Amino acid sequence: MSIRWKSLIAGLGVTVLALPGLAQARDFTIASWGGNYQDAQRSVYFAPFAKSQGDIRILEETYLGGLAQIKAMVETGNVTWDVLMIERSDLIVGCDEGLLEELDWEAVGGEDQLVPQAVHPCGAGNVVISTGFAYDPSRVKEAPKDYADFWNVEKWPGKRGLRAIPKSTLELALIADGVPLEQVYEVLATPEGLDRAFAKLDEIKPHIQFWEAGAQPVEWLAAGDVVMSTAYNGRIALANAEGRDLAFVWADHTYSIDSWAIVADSPNKELAMEFIKFANTPEPQAEFPKHIPYGPTNKQAAEMLDPTVSEMLPAGANMERSLLIDEQFWADNVDRITERWNAWIAQ
Known part of the structure; x- marks a missing residue:
């Protein structure tokens, strides 16, 4: 087929x-x-x-x-x-x-x-469209399994690809910091939670390579420019259908x-x-x-x-550890948070 x-x-x-x-x-x-x-x-x-x-x-x-x-x-x-x-x-x-x-x-x-x-x-x-993270198995000694591993630059040195917008990215930072999936938006809705998300991003900011187009994570992984990157599940599947051998991590993906x-x-x-x-x-x-x-x-x-x-x-067993993007939260808060995001990027 x-x-x-x-x-x-x-x-x-x-x-x-x-x-x-x-x-x-x-x-x-x-x-x-x-x-x-x-x-x-x-x-x-x-x-x-x-x-x-x-x-x-x-x-x-x-x-x-x-x-x-x-x-x-x-x-x-x-x-x-x-x-x-x-x-x-x-x-x-x-x-x-x-x-x-x-x-x-x-x-x-x-x-x-x-x-x-x-x-x-x-x-x-x-x-249903998912964003998880991907890596090239041939370029890592041990497979990263979750966002705590994504943030672990000592065990997996190298650049990380993240999308250049706050939506989904701040959620992933809180997940990496140990916030349970069901509490992510409850935490992010507070001033302390927003500070916590940005503080977590500060930990890997020197190692971040921001992507804007969905094709970029695949290109960067193929070239070895990044050791792992967030990506759309469809982009990784497409790359593999065309001869790549990239792994996609479903744990804690957003959709x-x-x-x-x-x-x-x-x-x-x-x-x-x-x-x-x-x-x-x-x-x-x-x-x-x-x-x-x-x-x-x-x-x-x-x-x-x-x-x-x-x-x-993003179906069946792949949805067991997943977070639905709260679009109402972002509709209500996107301007305020994006202003802070842009200031953080510029620092």
């Missing part, structure tokens, strides 16, 4: 899934992250849904994140997108600001079929969920609900990880996965 993987988002682009069929208010339009990721969605979700609806015509666009485009559509009354794949933090803010429709959960198949973390008034979580949402005032709202209902079902969700190594949110889909696929995904 050939496996296709998620790529970096390309520039803005438009693709038409040209299938003759029923007329609508305008073409049903779906916006997502582009690249191989959207190619997989087209195969698994878009084309089968179009066929199930009488070979309707679907227009695709590439979404680059944020709320600016959506806000402009809603405020001008020129809503050209119906459904989009959106990050949880933008989902929360967009829902609060009335930029996204509230879902009729009965119409989209019910809340119970999805893991609880995938359920939101304005969005249905569809994929987030991308969701399907409907733009407010969509003229195809009912059809959008039908699409989300289709995307919530177990069969396509179980098929998607065969193309891209990200986990499903449908409970039955997780049980349908082949073990050889599951071992690469």
Whole structure:
């Protein structure tokens, strides 16, 4: 079986899934992250849904994140997108600001079929994406097992790759300092806890190499520029499928969920609900990880996965020691914490 993987988002682009069929208010339009990721969605979700609806015509666009485009559509009354794949933090803010429709959960198949973390008034979580850390086994004498090892620069000398943003990074610092997963946000929400996270980062600051693009950790590990680095699980799986032999540590990984949402005032709202209902079902969700190594949110889909696929995904046993990113915490605190983060980086 050939496996296709998620790529970096390309520039803005438009693709038409040209299938003759029923007329609508305008073409049903779906916006997502582009690249191989959207190619997989087209195969698994878009084309089968179009066929199930009488070979309707679907227009695709590439979404680059944020709320600016959506806000402009809603405020001008020129809503050209119906459904989009959106990050949880933008989902929360967009829902609060009335930029996204509230879902009729009965119409989209019910809340119970999805893991609880995938359920939101304005969005249905569809994929689970993980950030753990990776290393090259050929370059270390002993395998690091957790973030305490990641911080141990005496036993594992060399640079560490960390993403150049506070979200997830501060959580990992507290985990490395011994904070239990279930207490991370309780601690981080206090001034003392925030100080503690930055103090822990101070311990390895001279050894940190900050990455911004998801491809960088793989490149740095391959070149020996870093001894270990945080990374997306999909990036490491892609590298290994292309001939690398990198190890990914699942212990205490963080994860987030991308969701399907409907733009407010969509003229195809009912059809959008039908699409989300289709995307919530177990069969396509179980098929998607065969193309891209990200986990499903449908409970039955997780049980349908082949073990050889599951071992690469944020699913099953890999979720036993994991932390869901608290997007509400970051929506409430991102400006304040980022200001401190930028000052710390500059020191």
